[in-house]
Amino acid sequence: MAVLELQNITKRFGSAAAVDDVSFEVQRGEILALLGPSGCGKTTTLRMIAGFEWPDEGRIFIGGDDMELRQPYERNVGLVFQDYALFPHMSVAQNIAFGMKNRGVKRAEIGRRVAEALEQVQLPGMESRRPSALSGGQQQRVALARALVTRPDIMLLDEPLSNLDAKLRLQLRREIRTILGTFGCTSIIVTHDQEEAMGLADRIVLMNKGRIEQIDTPHALYQTPRTLFAADFIGHANWIGGMLSRRGGEAGVVKTALGEIPVMSGDLGDGPATLCIRPERLSLLDAAARPDTALDAVVERHDLTGADLRIWSRLADGTLVQSLEKNVGRHLPEPGTAVRLGFRMADCVVLPGRRPQA
Structure with missing residues (x-):
């Protein structure tokens, strides 16, 4: 009881x-x-x-x-x-x-x-x-x-x-x-x-x-x-908006200004959707990396927060995103450097609706 x-x-x-x-x-x-x-x-x-x-x-x-x-x-x-x-x-x-x-x-x-x-x-x-x-x-x-x-x-x-x-x-x-x-x-x-x-x-x-x-x-x-609301209130998040289209089972794609992004859509139906990607799930890619999704971006700044490095980058559609890397002696790209950011389908949460602009 x-x-x-x-x-x-x-x-x-x-x-x-x-x-x-x-x-x-x-x-x-x-x-x-x-x-x-x-x-x-x-x-x-x-x-x-x-x-x-x-x-x-x-x-x-x-x-x-x-x-x-x-x-x-x-x-x-x-x-x-x-x-x-x-x-x-x-x-x-x-x-x-x-x-x-x-x-x-x-x-x-x-x-x-x-x-x-x-x-x-x-x-x-x-x-x-x-x-x-x-x-x-x-x-x-x-x-x-x-x-x-x-x-x-x-x-x-x-x-x-x-x-x-x-x-x-x-x-x-x-x-x-x-x-x-x-x-x-x-x-x-x-x-x-x-x-x-x-x-x-x-x-x-x-x-x-x-x-x-x-x-x-x-x-x-x-x-x-x-x-x-839950995704926004708890922790930090990156947001990409678009239209969800189911492809059978739990597979789908979200059509965005950055192109089609493959997702696991769960039981959501077709329609407006927002992708939530946590900063630690969005990685700077090297030449050998093969993520499910890779996005072109330009580094704007980076902040050292002790054990972590927070890197702020601008995507091609103007969206500002942040990625989190461990401070283990990694070389940081300078502001203005073109980079590729990647994430896996499993690292992306698909939520119904459009997030209001901050």
């Missing part, structure tokens, strides 16, 4: 639907990310799960129990906010113990759980410190421990890393996944940061304008997006 189930949830504010017919399940021990741009409905969805908002339509089940009319304190959920929400006048131990005291846990058990939690979040010996004496990363770990020691059915984390600098976010992202795994906790994380979602979650619910665009693993969402 799923720990959490949302069935056709809708929430309106006035005439606008902030969340529109959203359904998904979360399995025991799973980490699920609600991902999307600002205003897509992800935080409102989280607030309905917590009981801070009531759905206008649909049902929410936690542990198989219907949450209709259940107040937040009647739902066994743990909450971690982006601003930590620690009590400044309490010590670390008192902050962690707070939720257990309200739930009537015995004093001896509280002490044992607090000590165990401090070990698991790597803060042993800090039980007497005040939050003001801790770094941002340490405060976030205390907030995690405070929620986890109550042994919730579900952990809800709202933008848990947004107040931290980039390097600390990366470090704490790894730590949070380890901590949640250690506790075996079912978790939902709200974020607008795709790298955070892909690094933390087992599955991602990608939302747009209150609706679900795609639910998938991070790998599948990146490699096989099912909509133009």
Whole structure:
């Protein structure tokens, strides 16, 4: 049985639907990310799960129990906010113990759980410190421990890393996944940061304008997006528009201003289509290369990003594309150099419709 189930949830504010017919399940021990741009409905969805908002339509089940009319304190959920929400006048131990005291846990058990939690979040010996004496990363770990020691059915984390600098976010992202795994906790994380979602979650619910665009693993969402929005929001992409023509089975061609490009069209029908090619799948070709598709281009610039080389080139129809090469001593073509760029059919995702011009 799923720990959490949302069935056709809708929430309106006035005439606008902030969340529109959203359904998904979360399995025991799973980490699920609600991902999307600002205003897509992800935080409102989280607030309905917590009981801070009531759905206008649909049902929410936690542990198989219907949450209709259940107040937040009647739902066994743990909450971690982006601003930590620690009590400044309490010590670390008192902050962690707070939720257990309200739930009537015995004093001896509280002490044992607090000590165990401090070990698991790597803060042993800090039980007497005040939050003001801790770094941002340490405060976030205390907030995690405070929620986890109550042994919730579900952990809800709202933008848990947004107040931290980039390097600390990366470090704490790894730590949070380890901590949640250690506790075996079912978790939902709200974020607008795709790298955070892909690094933390087992599955991602990608939302747009209150609706679900795609639910998938991070790998599948990146490699096989099912909509133009999903392909555009997750990672970088190169785009080539044209008309799809089926050739039998899953084979087809997309007729473009650059010529006919062979593709695997899946179950798409004839009509307007857009090719999505990730930069790491678009390669500078040498004379011996025989890709499925080769495109003539002229290099405009290249950027060194440490381990990677990002090369920007202009195709014959004026489209600017980027290719990604590893920085392993490779000679870079100078701006103005004519090059050939290639990709395989398997490296190209065909999506229905035309992508609007940026």
